[in-house]
Amino acid sequence: MIQRIQTLFLALVALCSGALPWTVSLWTSEEGMVVFAKDNFPILATFVVVAVLAIIAIFLFKKRQHQFVLNRLNLLLNLFLLGFFVYRSLNLSGGAQVSEKGIGMLIPVFSIVFLVLANRAIKKDEDLVKSVDRLR
Numbered sequence: 001m002i003q004r005i006q007t008l009f010l011a012l013v014a015l016c017s018g019a020l021p022w023t024v025s026l027w028t029s030e031e032g033m034v035v036f037a038k039d040n041f042p043i044l045a046t047f048v049v050v051a052v053l054a055i056i057a058i059f060l061f062k063k064r065q066h067q068f069v070l071n072r073l074n075l076l077l078n079l080f081l082l083g084f085f086v087y088r089s090l091n092l093s094g095g096a097q098v099s100e101k102g103i104g105m106l107i108p109v110f111s112i113v114f115l116v117l118a119n120r121a122i123k124k125d126e127d128l129v130k131s132v133d134r135l136r
Helices: 005-018 041-058 064-091 103-135
Strands: none
Touching: 005 041, 005 064, 005 103, 041 064, 041 103, 064 103
16 A cells, blocks of 8 residues: 555655755865765665665565565665765864765665664554464
8 A cells, every 4th residue: 555654654765765865966176176965876775775675575565574674675785875964074174174965875774763763663563464464
């Protein structure tokens, strides 16, 4: 069923990872160039994979266990992306020339929060179905 709350959370993940990397900057380089996800192919590919996995998980509403596992895989991808951004932000120089960290580095954090909320709702649905099966 598409009207469940985890569908909303997964749609927010798809929106965050699919649209925001094109519009918000990740960081500003030492030369003053603003770096977007579209400028770095591995980062862009990871964002696109995260968005596609979220969209696929939306349509797996009849197979809750597969949806749950797919969300876990999506969580791992977001944690990898977040780890890369933390590593990158720690290596950006902050000395005489001020380098700016963009708001785009927080996209994986929002995605992780929404994925955890979606997994919690999927688990609640699964528990409800199991409790109804026990009554039969």
